[in-house]
Amino acid sequence: MQTMYLRKKIAPRVENGHPWIFANEIDTARSTTATTPEAGDIVEVRNAQDKFVGYGYINPKSQILVRLLSRNQKDVIDEAFFHRRIAEAWAYRQHIGYTENCRLIFGEADEMPALIIDKFNDYFVLQTLAYGMEVWKPAIVKALNSIFSPKGIYERNDVPVRELEGLPQIKGFLSEPFDTNIIINENGLKFHIDILNGQKTGYFLDQQDNRRAIQHIVKGADVLEAFCYTGTFSVHAGHYGAKSVLGLDISENAVAQARRNAELNGLQNICQFQAVNAFDALKQWTKDGRQYDVVILDPPAFTKSRENIQKAITGYKEINLRGMKLVKPGGFLVTASCTNLVQPDLFLQIIDMAAKNARKKLRQVTYQTQASDHPIVWGMENTEYLKFLIVEVK
Known part of the structure; x- marks a missing residue:
């Protein structure tokens, strides 16, 4: 895993917990190694004093060079990590009373930058809006299947922001095909949803x-x-x-x-x-x-x-x-x-x-x-x- 070092003078935003690290905040000379990281690779980030900041995924093509996934040095970024994060997000929604329909993953707010997952009854719609999340999409789908046994999963990645990450706009089934016109309940009312x-x-x-x-x-x-x-x-x-x-x-x-x-x-x-x-x-x-x-x-x-x-x-x-x-x-x-x-x-x-x-x-x-x-x-x-x-x- 390559280590990226922050410059001495950076926005306090990063030190205070924001997961975005821009290219101009990286000390490129200190971070340069024989191997250039590829888009989607997991990197370790340290500050100018060599103190651990976090693990994140990198994309040299993006203005946001690194998006941090964890600030816990003991974490290993693997399939089990994504399963745990989604399970924790679901436990939070259950605790505050959002179960039938909810935003299951709200990107940075759930420590899953650039990932959106909406739950509609037993159907899930996701967006992977950065290269690093796209790489882990199979693990995310696997976790959803394991935790929820859903009736269907669909991706709505037909959004222009993906092109800034070097990703194509796509949409389609991540499960067996299903009728994408569904009905949900909200506040005692029913509403048609056109997932497609x-x-x-x-x-x-x-x-x-x-x-x-x-x-x-x-x-x-x-x-x-x-x-x-x-x-x-x-x-x-x-x-x-x-x-x-x-x-x-x-x-x-x-x-x-x-x-x-x-x-x-x-x-x-x-x-x-x-x-x-x-x-x-x-x-x-x-x-x-x-x-x-x-x-x-x-x-x-x-x-x-x-x-x-x-x-x-x-x-x-x-x-x-x-x-x-x-x-x-x-x-x-x-x-x-x-x-x-x-x-x-x-x-x-x-x-x-x-x-x-x-x-x-x-x-x-x-x-x-x-x-x-x-x-x-x-x-x-x-x-x-x-x-x-x-x-x-x-």
Whole structure:
């Protein structure tokens, strides 16, 4: 195993527990040996004082040169290691009450950088987003089979970030083939999931707790949901007693599935959906003077790069300003952001700016993050990505 040495002056991020080590943080002269490590190799990392830092996998083609898997010098990175890590993650989810559907592995938060595993009933969907995790994919699948005896495992590695690691975009079965259209239960409701073609791993589990948070404010309300995707918030609103619900999404396929989800729960007369550009609709309906008791905004990430962060800020400000104007005085705005680069403080500042421009007074009802099966680790900003806010608008 090759040893990589850190430079004397590095970001305290690494010493404080963050698993990412960038190429410019490595003392290349001290780390150079006759054998050049290949992508996916396990390396030992030591600091400038020759103190053990951890074991991780390396990829010379990636900006993140090493991602640490363990800081325990006694660990051996083998099949048993991955089995143990997945078993520990499952024990944690069981302990906090997430068993039927959950994010089983949340990358760095579960000390498994660049690995995502979602559990839907007895089916599992995984993403190996870095070369090192791709190498261990057979061991990961073996561990899932051993621990869960699942009905099926599918990989959704059709994501561009893999190309930065020198990996192709692929998706397919990692078990015997199965029907990838399944139904899950969430908060007493049923939802169709399209594992094969749905966004990410097929369903957004991170909002499952937040969907319950709207139950009191939607009773007897006329509700508008923009960027509704497959209608999960809309269907929850109907279930919790909304008088009417209108969901908007630009995707015809998403709207079709939203209608199926409403029908699955007997709410097709309450929940209606339209395939339109939500940005355009919010802008036009504000001019038209439309009003709703509750407006829900749950847009996709506006940017994944720091270069476009200002565009994301402008986008969030615009939709929230228009959302506030569509809320009746004394009504509620439900708004979320999953853009990792927009940190919580900045998100709340954007909402405040929108309120000032809209000349609205806000009263916070609740502020939450992602569901607890997506754990937040202090010191790792990328693990706290979802912001969810309910405010009264006056």
